Amino acid sequence: MKAQEAGDPSHYKILSAVEIERLRKDLRVWYDSSRRDLPWRRTHDPYAIWISEIMLQQTRVAAVIPYYERFLERFPDFHALANTHDSELLSYWAGLGYYYRARNLQRAAQQMRDAGSFPSTYGDIRRLPGIGEYTAAAIASIAFNLPHAVVDGNVFRVLSRIFNDPTNIASVNARKHFSAIADKLLDREQPGVFNQAVMELGATLCLPKNPQCLLCPVSSICRARRSGRENDLPVKITAQKNVREERVLFWVESGGKVLVWQRPPESRLMPGFWELPEREHLPGISIHRKLGSFRHGITFHNYRFEIVEATVPDELGRCRWIHIEELGTIPMSTVLKKASRMVAQSRTRHLKLDGEVG
Numbered sequence: 001m002k003a004q005e006a007g008d009p010s011h012y013k014i015l016s017a018v019e020i021e022r023l024r025k026d027l028r029v030w031y032d033s034s035r036r037d038l039p040w041r042r043t044h045d046p047y048a049i050w051i052s053e054i055m056l057q058q059t060r061v062a063a064v065i066p067y068y069e070r071f072l073e074r075f076p077d078f079h080a081l082a083n084t085h086d087s088e089l090l091s092y093w094a095g096l097g098y099y100y101r102a103r104n105l106q107r108a109a110q111q112m113r114d115a116g117s118f119p120s121t122y123g124d125i126r127r128l129p130g131i132g133e134y135t136a137a138a139i140a141s142i143a144f145n146l147p148h149a150v151v152d153g154n155v156f157r158v159l160s161r162i163f164n165d166p167t168n169i170a171s172v173n174a175r176k177h178f179s180a181i182a183d184k185l186l187d188r189e190q191p192g193v194f195n196q197a198v199m200e201l202g203a204t205l206c207l208p209k210n211p212q213c214l215l216c217p218v219s220s221i222c223r224a225r226r227s228g229r230e231n232d233l234p235v236k237i238t239a240q241k242n243v244r245e246e247r248v249l250f251w252v253e254s255g256g257k258v259l260v261w262q263r264p265p266e267s268r269l270m271p272g273f274w275e276l277p278e279r280e281h282l283p284g285i286s287i288h289r290k291l292g293s294f295r296h297g298i299t300f301h302n303y304r305f306e307i308v309e310a311t312v313p314d315e316l317g318r319c320r321w322i323h324i325e326e327l328g329t330i331p332m333s334t335v336l337k338k339a340s341r342m343v344a345q346s347r348t349r350h351l352k353l354d355g356e357v358g
């Protein structure tokens with residue numbers, strides 16, 4: 001199918017007013033009977049819905065559930081979140097990744113504490129740190145029943161199929177284009193239910209590959225289904241290439257302690273987390289031997305980290321010593337976790353070999 005740049009969204013008129021009404025009703029009925037039972041769907045508390053929406057950014061539903069439950073138990077409202085210590089907050093977030101989300105949550109909670117309440121208009125929600133158009137629309141519609149349509153990759157896919165729309169979803173104007181269509185389709189009486197139903201359809205039936213059209217509540221309306229093009233949509237043409245990068249990390253150990261450094265609070269990536277040093281942190285360091293390597297992917301970067309044992313330097317710079325047994329008590333980056341696990345495993349292997357030889 002030929003890609004098309006985002007253009008006039010008025011082709012939502014492809015569906016008649018009667019079909020649009022039927023689509024809203026069919027989605028609502030299907031969502032009421034078939035939705036997954038997720039913990040954040042059992043509440044109308046804007047705070048809890050907000051936490052779930054932030055956790056669900058870039059993270060799968062199944063992975064979020066235990067974090068969400070633990071987080072809400074420890075921080076049941078914005079007062080608790082606003083007043084917690086930085087390292088405790090990060091320990092409840094560790095493993096979810098994209099740690100700037102946790103920082104923004106706390107900054108937003110502090111604003112709520114100072115204001116005395118959770119904001120209740122789209123504009124005020126949107127102004128909170130870490131909240132974009134999608135999240136603001138989700139919270140406004142689900143928690144406050146305000147008429148704002150959510151638009152993300154799921155919605156791009158569902159709408160491009162229902163309307164048989166070949167707009168390139170990676171194009172600059174795709175969001176504006178699909179937002180305009182989503183806004184026309186939105187059920188203004190139950191915007192929260194409508195938004196969640198579209199998202200649920202994208203997550204469970206209108207899947208990126210092999211959409212389950214036979215089970216779909218809107219298959220009789222869907223134009224891509226009608227023309228047999230459901231597997232050709234959405235159109236996505238991206239120029240983005242994966243970047244490969246090799247990095248060397250130093251494992252410097254002495255007396256049961258290892259050298260680590262902490263990312264500053266203003267760091268865009270994982271502020272406050274601890275890492276193994278690299279050459280820039282210990283310029284004069286001497287390498288002793290290679291301990292191993294592993295791969296780690298962050299967005300479009302494919303890293304290969306080589307861990308080398310190095311001798312204790314004269315100057316520690318920004319690095320600090322920490323007992324190896326205490327590593328688990330500080331906010332560790334995933335790279336540091338993988339590296340320390342790899343070093344521990346390589347030691348166990350050596351011990352076993354020594355035992356066998358002996």
Ligand code: SF4
Nearest residue numbers: 206213216219222230
């Ligand atoms: S009929 Fe198929 S392609 Fe169309 S919305 Fe439903 S699942 Fe998606």
